[in-house]
Amino acid sequence: MGVRDEQKQATRERVLEAARDLFNETGYEETTIRAIAERAGVSVGSVFTTFASKAEVLSHVMERRLGDLYAEFDRVLPFLRGSTADRLCSIFAIHYEFETKRVRLFLAHIAASYSPSNDPGVTPYGRNERLSDMLEQVLRDGVARGDVRGDLDLPLTVEVLKACYASNYRMAAARGADAAEMSTAMDRQVALIAAGWAPRS
Template structure:
């Protein structure tokens, strides 16, 4: 039983690595289960024994990447300083830096999330509780320190920030993934400054 579990775990890891690379190289729509199996060196049947669909593979690839991203945040968050706007800018800059390492993979995830066919196996883009809570924590602290108006709907503010963050990936999509993270972060900084005009106490 232990050997079989080890083999299944090894197959799963091979499939996720192969899928991650293919989604990043050719996109989600163009990647087939057969191509994933060939790249992973396993049978098509082995892929379907481990995952119910290509969409589920994508969701697991992105979840695995989030674990890597938030390991970075665990190291950085205690050292974030400055105003609410400064800390939010740092959080989004780290996200851009991380996602642009495989920007086509991230764009594939966004595209699959908004596919009108609506594959139920896809965990939609934006359902990231860790990022959501991180942003809420910064804004909530801003309320306590008098930087952010206490009458605001903080979740709506978080949704607005995440929308701006996602919108900036249009630059990556238009350039074939060649826009540096610093360029998207610079745009996000300006957007945060604009949004901050609305959250400051009057």
């Protein structure tokens, strides 16, 4: 890697760290590219040389953050026990515990799912393939174990689970609910959904 490439990478790192902190401190909408550049100690032009938009900056911030989370999941998933519902509740509880450390940042990530932008550099919450694949695998394992019926529409069930998970962040946004409160709500929602996937007698 040449000197120019190293400088570009260093700028990228500073921009992502500054953006992560500002999105969480002041919110996504309120954070400007100029503010990110000032916090990072770089020019506005340098930000736009590296990223096409603020939405792309957010997407890369979350990609890095979620990469750390899913590295941890790779370690713990084989050790999850209990029914399919229990395993899903554990997955969501870990997510809530992780994301409530920077809840405004994750709220911005969810909000980006509703943006009309189709920028290929942007991956909002709704298009997180890693989460979808993880949830679908747990459901497939449940089918194999016999506690999930074989004709269940797995992709649709994953979308319903993800929608419930995201909607619980309204409690954090509206009244500062913590990870435990959101996990309790999610447990009830998973139990309701699980009643629908139980094998028919």
